[in-house]
Amino acid sequence: MSITGCTDLIEALSSASTVDELHTVCSRLCEDYGFERFIYGSRIPTSFVKPYFIFISGYPKAWRDHYTERNYMIVDPTVVYCAENITPMLWDRRSVLHDPTPEVQRFMSEAQDFGISSGISFPVHSAQGDFAMLSLASELQVINRPMIDQVLPVGQLFTAYLHEAVRRVFDSDVLPLTRVELTQREKECLLWVTEGKTNWETSRILNISERTVVFHLQNIQTKLGVSNRHQAVARAVAQGFIQPQFTQ
Amino acid sequence: MSITGCTDLIEALSSASTVDELHTVCSRLCEDYGFERFIYGSRIPTSFVKPYFIFISGYPKAWRDHYTERNYMIVDPTVVYCAENITPMLWDRRSVLHDPTPEVQRFMSEAQDFGISSGISFPVHSAQGDFAMLSLASELQVINRPMIDQVLPVGQLFTAYLHEAVRRVFDSDVLPLTRVELTQREKECLLWVTEGKTNWETSRILNISERTVVFHLQNIQTKLGVSNRHQAVARAVAQGFIQPQFTQ
DNA sequence: TCTTCAACTGTAAGATCTTACAGTTACGCA
DNA sequence: TGCGTAACTGTAAGATCTTACAGTTGAAGA
Numbered sequence: 294m295s296i297t298g299c300t301d302l303i304e305a306l307s308s309a310s311t312v313d314e315l316h317t318v319c320s321r322l323c324e325d326y327g328f329e330r331f332i333y334g335s336r337i338p339t340s341f342v343k344p345y346f347i348f349i350s351g352y353p354k355a356w357r358d359h360y361t362e363r364n365y366m367i368v369d370p371t372v373v374y375c376a377e378n379i380t381p382m383l384w385d386r387r388s389v390l391h392d393p394t395p396e397v398q399r400f401m402s403e404a405q406d407f408g409i410s411s412g413i414s415f416p417v418h419s420a421q422g423d424f425a426m427l428s429l430a431s432e433l434q435v436i437n438r439p440m441i442d443q444v445l446p447v448g449q450l451f452t453a454y455l456h457e458a459v460r461r462v463f464d465s466d467v468l469p470l471t472r473v474e475l476t477q478r479e480k481e482c483l484l485w486v487t488e489g490k491t492n493w494e495t496s497r498i499l500n501i502s503e504r505t506v507v508f509h510l511q512n513i514q515t516k517l518g519v520s521n522r523h524q525a526v527a528r529a530v531a532q533g534f535i536q537p538q539f540t541q
Numbered sequence: 542m543s544i545t546g547c548t549d550l551i552e553a554l555s556s557a558s559t560v561d562e563l564h565t566v567c568s569r570l571c572e573d574y575g576f577e578r579f580i581y582g583s584r585i586p587t588s589f590v591k592p593y594f595i596f597i598s599g600y601p602k603a604w605r606d607h608y609t610e611r612n613y614m615i616v617d618p619t620v621v622y623c624a625e626n627i628t629p630m631l632w633d634r635r636s637v638l639h640d641p642t643p644e645v646q647r648f649m650s651e652a653q654d655f656g657i658s659s660g661i662s663f664p665v666h667s668a669q670g671d672f673a674m675l676s677l678a679s680e681l682q683v684i685n686r687p688m689i690d691q692v693l694p695v696g697q698l699f700t701a702y703l704h705e706a707v708r709r710v711f712d713s714d715v716l717p718l719t720r721v722e723l724t725q726r727e728k729e730c731l732l733w734v735t736e737g738k739t740n741w742e743t744s745r746i747l748n749i750s751e752r753t754v755v756f757h758l759q760n761i762q763t764k765l766g767v768s769n770r771h772q773a774v775a776r777a778v779a780q781g782f783i784q785p786q787f788t789q
Numbered sequence: 790t791c792t793t794c795a796a797c798t799g800t801a802a803g804a805t806c807t808t809a810c811a812g813t814t815a816c817g818c819a
Numbered sequence: 820t821g822c823g824t825a826a827c828t829g830t831a832a833g834a835t836c837t838t839a840c841a842g843t844t845g846a847a848g849a
Contacts, residue, residue: 341784341786726797
């Protein structure tokens with residue numbers, strides 16, 4: 294597969310409108326670059342305690358069920374790595390086991406029983422707080438280096454487009470929660486809350502009455518459907534409604 | 542440049558320990574893929590009102606100075622795009638001008654006067670709230686499609702490694718602010734705050750006294766150096782100290 | 790054994806937020 | 820002219836947070 298071979302894969306992602314189509318494109322990526330299995334997963338910060346998860350699985354169903362049942366997401370070293378990092382992770386039993394927690398050891402061993410022995414995982418983090426990752430897996434005991442060098446750049450790009458496509462496909466269905474419009478003034482008020490200012494301090498900064506600051510923050514709470522200011526701050530920051538400023 | 546040609550660039554990033562070395566590697570990327578100029582920029586969420594910026598510029602100094610003086614970051618369409626998106630942006634005067642704000646029009650025109658006419662920009666967002674981007678620019682009026690197809694996958698991967706390297710190089714110097722260790726219990730308390738729970742509610746959930754909840758949240762405020770709970774929530778969420786849970 | 794540290798607890802005054810009441814003003818658009 | 824909407828304002832009771840005081844307990848490591 295040449296470097297330009299990914300262009301049509303990405304176009305296929307952009308034109309996909311169903312999960313099945315996305316699944317097909319991921320399968321094609323696998324074939325093109327010599328992997329047997331893939332799995333895509335993402336976590337949308339609709340809540341901190343119970344976020345929204347999306348999976349597109351090309352893994353054996355039995356393994357997926359086992360994984361879910363045991364809540365392996367908090368053990369899986371690829372998830373742990375990708376949740377914190379921005380560059381791909383190469384993994385096989387040996388390379389992961391330099392940090393051999395018994396649980397991780399067991400996890401890797403069980404995965405291998407399902408034909409998932411080595412592979413590469415690509416993390417993506419979005420400005421809207423989404424965390425997504427794509428893993429490509431192989432039955433080979435040890436990672437095949439030339440294979441990796443081929444897929445490394447393509448996979449990173451592909452995963453970004455894949456997640457973008459997933460958001461597009463799923464947004465209309467299930468995620469109106471993450472599509473809230475805050476007015477300019479509302480964002481300004483919330484911004485100063487994140488800087489630790491009180492209502493009164495914010496009112497002096499924006500040159501409005503303290504009551505008006507409260508008014509805007511009340512509207513934000515209603516829009517976001519949250520019960521107090523702390524939750525509003527957490528949601529707004531996590532979902533990127535307010536971002537650090539660009540004024541130096 | 543073949544697809545595997547990026548491996549040594551990435552290795553060079555990983556072993557770099559100074560800004561100059563990083564600058565050199567970026568210049569090599571430019572040469573290898575047929576661009577004349579590059580600029581890397583990142584925004585670290587040390588604060589929402591005054592975040593920390595890092596730049597590695599291969600742009601003409603006169604243009605950089607002009608850009609900074611006019612505070613063009615909030616006008617620059619590549620910055621606006623990359624701050625919100627995860628996939629690369631192709632740009633030239635024509636493609637940007639389908640949305641011709643007078644300010645943007647002026648901006649693009651001025652950039653062209655400095656030999657920056659078209660190019661590609663790669664966004665990166667990290668779990669720690671960093672926003673980074675790398676732009677590769679060309680004097681060509683219109684984007685050269687084959688050139689783009691070559692650099693697209695490599696650029697996305699390169700930018701991730703570049704930002705990782707930048708964090709490594711800069712962390713020891715200037716960013717102890719973003720390296721705070723919260724204990725397990727502290728994170729738990731803060732997690733429930735982000736869910737809108739009061740001290741009393743959190744105390745019932747964690748089965749500890751209300752006073753202890755306050756105690757942990759006080760310690761968090763001290764550690765993060767913030768003045769109240771709202772700011773603590775904003776900082777902790779923005780910098781990824783607390784993340785949405787992985788329990789489904 | 791001594792030290793350190795995470796985790797834990799109580800009381801109370803004062804600051805701040807939350808929510809309820811009830812409005813006005815300015816602008817764009819049909 | 821009427822409608823919708825962003826932005827704005829005042830008062831006040833009660834809930835909640837913040838900060839000050841002053842501690843205990845248990846586990847790990849020097």
